[in-house]
Amino acid sequence: MSDSARHQEWQYLDLMRHIWEHGDERMDRTGVGTRSVFGTMLRFDLSDDRVPLLTTKRVYWKAAAREMLWFLTGETNIRPLLRQGVRIWSDWPLKKYRQATGEDISQDDFEARIVEDAAFARNWGDLGPVYGKQWVNWPTYEYGPDGKYQKSPGINQVAQVVESLRTNPGSRRHIIEGWNVAELDRMALPPCHKTYQFHVAGEGADARLNCLLYQRSCDVALGLPFNLFGAALLSRMMAAQTDLQPGELVWSGGDTHLYLNHTELVEAQLEREPAGAPRLELTRRPDTIFDYRFEDFQVLDYDPQGALKAAVAV
Template identity: 45%
Template sequence: MEQYLTLCKHIMNSGVTKGDRTGTGTKSVFGYQMRFDLSEGFPLLTTKKTAFRLVVSELLWFLKGDTNVKTLIQANNHIWDEWAFEKWVNSEEYTGPDMTNFGVRAAKDPEFKNVVQQQMDLFCEKILSEDAFAEEFGDLGPVYGRQWRSWPTMDGQTIDQLRNVIEQIKVNPDSRRHIITAWNPAEVDEMALPPCHAFMQFYVANGKLSCQLYQRSADVFLGVPFNIASYALLTHLIAKECHLEVGEFVHTLGDAHLYVNHMEQVTTQLEREPRALPQLLLNDQKESIFDFEIEDIALEGYDPHPRIKAPIAV
């Protein structure tokens, strides 16, 4: 994962200081590309522990076309909680403590962070126990899963982009149209968070499947390690169904940034030596990408450095 560490160094040394939507502030570069040969090992970061189980459960959530955090919370995956929580605390139904700019404030105030966590725990409890609450506040709008599996057409129909691409890879592997987009201009304003990893293209050559992702906005410390692992896993799953080997994952970034409140953590990470990459294990009994469950996907030989905690910018 030297490519990732080189990106971190590049941003710290050459990035420009920019404001951002969250009010946190970043150092940023524009236009950057990394390439990962998936035959050399699964590209999960080893300079800090990255929760592969969360990568898996989120990707399966996308694959099922789901857009409600209830499914993730049931799987003990809380990486999307903040965006659904924000919807609740900004609503008329919320009567608790003031949560304005809760992400930024919690990062600076340990006492307020505890208050936020109490309200977040209450929110998750209500999501799991109250169906009407989950339907209203758990749904994130037409985010990734909706666009991948049910892109709406003008005549009221939907397009299953993912299934269509898999079928085309099987019957017409040399096509240059193996494309899935999550960026739907007609529905961006309805999404809790507009797609960051927005556009992917698959490529078949010499019996190997490669994937290139264009990511418009890249939180390099927290988000990008997940994105690399998620799309590498997606490439493996599609390759398996299509009876192909894996080739490269090509990761093209638009605005690649480090938040200013992550700089100490990045410095710690850069002081660590990368370790050997793990190997991905998939259940051979599963034929279709749509049949996989969390227990069908595992890693072998993952020996990372300890986790490095950092606040998420909402």
């Protein structure tokens, strides 16, 4: 079968198999242990509404879409996510709360308190200056009129990239960066999908927007399926806002790994074969990229095989 006819998802499965069979087995920050390789790449065509949604297991794309919209607000508290039923960020503040208080609270009860009690959410639901905070409000400092060094309005990287794509498409500086060295220690988790770079190919009505995502650390079984959909969604929103056609999503991983406690998931998924061609439609173009709503996204023709679950390493 030619590369052009091969289902795009085989790239993901080939990567998973390679890591599982040949990865370097090592201990990691979580204490769980991984099999890891370094320096990987996947490429996905986003034209004609194609979207890299895995079909060999169900990917909860609605949660990934809500998370991406949450990033674009600059919000860092999990309360807005929990109010929409998105629980993917609860593990880190829950762990911090248990360690600080000694209370053996369940995840369900902790999340309910975050949703119901605004003061409790302020104290225990914030993740620090993660992702969206850096994307839309990167902190800057300057000397004030009194001669003292003071904080000034932050930089909205997303808005700047939209503007630069419109006015200077040939630039090599269309970058959204999440790795703020000065604030890493304040983050619940330093950014894994840390750098997005955009590239315009072609001219006129056929000009295409490509996106490269560099991920310093990647949990291939649980994290990467979310990351691929999120990056594709961000790329599609950027293309719509800049009158460009969707091009290619290039994903690049640094430490690319599978956790040792994900054996059942990995072995089950590697027994499956991809099928189908899910599509992502954006049904509305709002005034700015920050005005999209969840209802503006439709995923069509998505008929995945059954869900495969495993524990998140915190």
